[in-house]
Amino acid sequence: MTVSERASRYLAAMDHAVANQGGHDQTFKAAVTLVNGFALDGETARVLLSEWNQTHCQPSWSPREIDHKINSAMAHPGTKPRGYLLDGEVLTCKGSAASIPVRPSNPKWPKKEPELIIDLLKRESVTVEQMKESSIVPVGKQIAPVEIVDLLFSGGPAGGNEWLCFGSDQYSAVTKRRSDWSPDEIDSQQFIVPNPMTGAFGLIQEGIENRESARCNANVGKRRFLVIECDFDRKNDPEIYRVAKEKGMNWFDVGATITAELACYAPLVSACSSAGKSVHSWFAVQDQSEEQIEDFMRFANRYGADYHTFSAVSFVRLPNGIRPGKGKQELLFLDNTPELFAWV
DSSP states (O other), X not given: XXXXXXXXXXXXXXXXXXXXXXXXXXXXXXXXXXXXXXXXXXXXXXXXXXXXXXXXXXXXXXXXXXXXXXXXXXXXXXXXXXXXXXXXXXXXXXXXXXXXXXXXXXXXXXXOOXXXXXXXXXXXXXXXXXXXXXXXXXXXXXXXXXXXXXXXXXXSTTSSOOEEEEESSTTOEEEEEGGGSOHHHHHTOSEEOSSOBSSSOEEEEETXXXXXXXXXXXXXXXXXXXXXXXXXXXXXXXXXXXXXXXTTOOHHHHHHHHHHHHTTTSOEEEEEEXXXXXXXXXXXXXXXXXXXXXXXXXXXXXXXXXXXXXXXXXXXXXXXXXXXXXXXXXXXXXXXXXXXXXXX
16 A cells, blocks of 8 residues: 555544534645655645545545645644654654754744745735734734633633733733733733743742742733734844735734744634734643643744743733733734633
8 A cells, every 4th residue: 555545544534624623624634744754745735635625525525625735734843853754763854844943952932034034925825904803803803912811811710810920011920810900901011921820929040048939920810812023123034024015914924924834833812912013922832741832832833933932921912902002912912712612
């Protein structure tokens, strides 16, 4: 039996991909199975996924969408070696699949790859306006930051009264129960830790003594979100700027396009502007292991993501909060699908 025949049989046994029931993730899983699990070239994988699409996807994906999923799978940083479904035989990466990174024993965050970003911009272009239009919750109306916070955290184990950490600036962290934060207080904040905390303070070592901190690894809870920010400028990213300009895109549009690409790998829950020129995108990762979350961040690094937001206690922009001197950190996307907030 050929590898293609084995791969086809394997796909036939996979679950169906149904819209609004994880269909996108299931189809991407099938694409990764072909190009990584069975180490098939892009064209062969495309043919097999197209056949599976006709029998297992409701509704069927368009040829362009199938192409996108195969291209995304070719760049997917899977934790398993290429060819892991070939009876343990690991194949040497060939062609574009050579871009699949291998987890190093002493990891350093990958550098931005302008060629990868330029290739994406040439294939896809998502404007901020399109991102707003695709939002599950209409973002045209005024949504107060406190409303967004209560959506993101109200389903937690504490029954909507979780410990939350905010900051009016990068150096002013305050952690309190949700019930102790007034709506006006929340609406006036600039930053938030995108994960629930476990208490008002944690102990950190400073010299030979311990001191209390409102924002540290000792008082942050289980990860719920990973926030990705990709920041560019004309001086440091001239080629990306040139391609974006040719397509009539600004830096926010570049950020929206990268966000759409990353949403192939993790559910996008919210996105907001930095009130400058970047997009802060919130991805739900509560069901992922730390290794999987790190792989996702490493993949995003290649698209220009700032690795500093990987820390579970990093401060990120509060959607619709105010950045002094810059204006509103405008909400660009919000998804209130219940399944995304079914915290365990």
